[in-house]
């Protein structure tokens with residue numbers, strides 16, 4: 160009897176863990192189609208599009224367009240402002256279905272380098288933040304991802320209303336708490 164109960168609970172624990180990892184991944188990484196339904200084209204307003212979202216490291220921008228009609232250049236600020244892509248180009252994409260992972264917390268500048276398109280409005284910048292929401296007293300860059308799993312974060316346990324940010328902030332702690340809860344329930 161005891162053994163059967165053990166494996167039942169283990170199964171529930173495993174399902175919960177997988178489910179939690181799934182939720183955590185959802186919270187951490189998002190995909191954004193640039194321009195939403197209008198996609199990457201000369202008509203859309205990319206300034207307003209770029210201001211609609213808060214981008215975090217790990218998110219992915221997807222540029223969709225007819226190959227050859229547009230392209231995507233990641234550039235430095237000066238190039239973004241001048242629309243002159245003879246210099247200051249960090250990356251080029253032209254497949255028509257370009258996926259750009261935002262790997263750094265920094266300002267990203269994008270433009271289309273087909274003649275006239277950049278000056279016509281096919282450009283935008285976004286400010287990508289660390290996935291872990293920065294708090295006043297901790298620099299996320301100083302937080303080692305392999306810090307002790309039993310160290311509890313400075314933040315209080317998440318409530319449902321602040322679930323989104325705190326999930327991504329302390330997902331390892333969450334998994335730790337869940338594992339702890341599982342063992343606790345096993346031995347009761």
Ligand SMILES: [Cu+2]
Nearest residue numbers: 229271273276
């Ligand atoms: Cu274009």
